[in-house]
Amino acid sequence: MNNILQHITEFADRAHGEQLRKYAPDRYIVHPIRVMETLKIYTSDISVLAAALLHDVLEDTPVTAGEMRKFLNIYLNEDETERTVDLVIELTDVYIKKNYPLLNRRTRKEKELQRLIRISPDAQTIKYADIMDNAQEISAGDGDFARVYLREVRQILLKLNRGNSELREKALMVVDAALVALKSK
Known part of the structure; x- marks a missing residue:
């Protein structure tokens, strides 16, 4: 399995190219790797781990779902490939500024939250690990934006309750701790 995940990591790294x-x-690849490593504590499901590595590829790169599927078919069976791509699609933001330029951030984020509530438990679990990693990095890097971001992701964590409950609680603790740290600055 580690060999397969290494190939998927390399694919995701190439897809993200020079992104930092x-x-x-x-x-950029350090983030998906950290998300996947967090998830390894809770699951050995290859589709979940692969989706963690690929979770930002459709959103942030020119790679298409078809290209991703074609690559994954080399290393995963058909069911694992389809499930991985489905998870990545579920995790890909729909209500982005580029697609909805007339909606303000708050409206886009509310629509995205309503969409996320309906994603699968496995996709929600990946989202928890993604939020945990981003919360720690953003808090350290940009206090002003972190205040907005942390409030948004706290609402996501409160509403997304179908994934791994232990990881969800851990993510909530990370976000709450970051909010407290920001208040003391």
């Missing part, structure tokens, strides 16, 4: 993390001087 916004609040750290790291290649």
Whole structure:
């Protein structure tokens, strides 16, 4: 399984190309790897772990779902491939500024929250790990935006309650701790 995840990591890294993390001087791939490593504590499901590595590819790169599917078919069976791509699609933001330029951030985020409530338990679990990792990085990198972001993701965590409950609680603790730390600054 580790060999398969390494190939998927390399694919995701190539897809993200020269992208860097916004609040750290790291290649973008460090974030999906950290998300996947967090999830490994809770699951050994290859589709969940693969989707964690690929969760931002459709949203942030020119790679299509078809190209992702074609690549995954080399390493995963058909069911695992379809499930992985489905999870990535579920995790891909729909209500983005580019697609909804007339909606303000608050409206887009509310519509996105309503969409996320309906995603699968496995996708919600990946979202918890994603939020945990982003919350820690954004809090350290941009206090002003972090206040907005942390309130938004706290609402997401409160509403998304079908994934792994232990990881959800851990993510809530990380977000709450970051909010407290920001208030003391």
